[in-house]
Amino acid sequence: MALYAIGDLHLGLSVNKPMDVFGPGWDRHVERLRDAFMKLHDDDLTVLCGDTSWGIDFVESLQDFRLIDSFPGRKLLVKGNHDYWWNTAAKMQRFFAENGITTIDILHNNCHTYGDYALCGTRGWFYEEDQKPHNEKVLKREVGRLEASLQLAGGRPILAFLHYPPLYEGYRCGEILEKLEAYHVAQCCYGHLHGYTHRRAIQGRYGTVDYSLVSADYLRFVPKKICD
Numbered sequence: 696m697a698l699y700a701i702g703d704l705h706l707g708l709s710v711n712k713p714m715d716v717f718g719p720g721w722d723r724h725v726e727r728l729r730d731a732f733m734k735l736h737d738d739d740l741t742v743l744c745g746d747t748s749w750g751i752d753f754v755e756s757l758q759d760f761r762l763i764d765s766f767p768g769r770k771l772l773v774k775g776n777h778d779y780w781w782n783t784a785a786k787m788q789r790f791f792a793e794n795g796i797t798t799i800d801i802l803h804n805n806c807h808t809y810g811d812y813a814l815c816g817t818r819g820w821f822y823e824e825d826q827k828p829h830n831e832k833v834l835k836r837e838v839g840r841l842e843a844s845l846q847l848a849g850g851r852p853i854l855a856f857l858h859y860p861p862l863y864e865g866y867r868c869g870e871i872l873e874k875l876e877a878y879h880v881a882q883c884c885y886g887h888l889h890g891y892t893h894r895r896a897i898q899g900r901y902g903t904v905d906y907s908l909v910s911a912d913y914l915r916f917v918p919k920k921i922c923d
């Protein structure tokens with residue numbers, strides 16, 4: 696039994712989406728993901744840190760979720776900026792149930808557990824979002840979602856999973872970092888960074904939290920083991 700994390704599977708089995716926009720290294724990415732996931736076990740849990748499917752709705756993303764469901768173990772989904780198929784928790788759960796998808800659940804406005812750990816998460820915030828309208832409102836909403844998730848940890852040690860990096864070379868999202876530290880988060884995994892931007896990622900201990908980049912191309916499409 697082990698806990699894994701990987702983000703940005705960017706599956707598009709029902710849509711034609713060339714992946715070279717994210718830089719070299721995406722060749723055969725679905726096959727490479729499949730090979731790595733098939734080595735996991737039924738009692739493992741993998742957190743998928745956003746940008747899971749290119750599908751714009753449930754119809755377009757169904758094949759991607761069928762593939763993920765065929766992999767061993769449970770999977771928890773965090774929302775990414777490209778997850779246009781995302782919907783209310785009730786609708787997503789109904790979509791999974793109606794399609795016989797039994798190993799996928801949502802990590803959003805809630806908290807799950809793994810052994811003694813609480814698993815918390817939300818999409819997060821990145822400076823790219825500053826360019827968009829209503830950014831202050833959306834930032835506040837994301838911080839609120841993160842805090843709601845952290846509050847549900849109930850005294851357990853916390854592992855946090857975000858899509859957006861809360862820190863990056865030349866950038867800090869103070870509001871998110873503050874919450875991670877206030878709730879004594881031990882480790883924070885994030886995705887979103889692709890290609891040449893990997894080299895600007897900040898990893899390891901910063902403040903009181905240990906950060907890891909887990910975007911799929913950075914991990915060469917092999918889920919990162921977080922703990923046993």
Ligand SMILES: [Fe+2]
Nearest residue numbers: 703746887888
């Ligand atoms: Fe991505």
Ligand SMILES: [Fe+2]
Nearest residue numbers: 746775776887
């Ligand atoms: Fe992203």
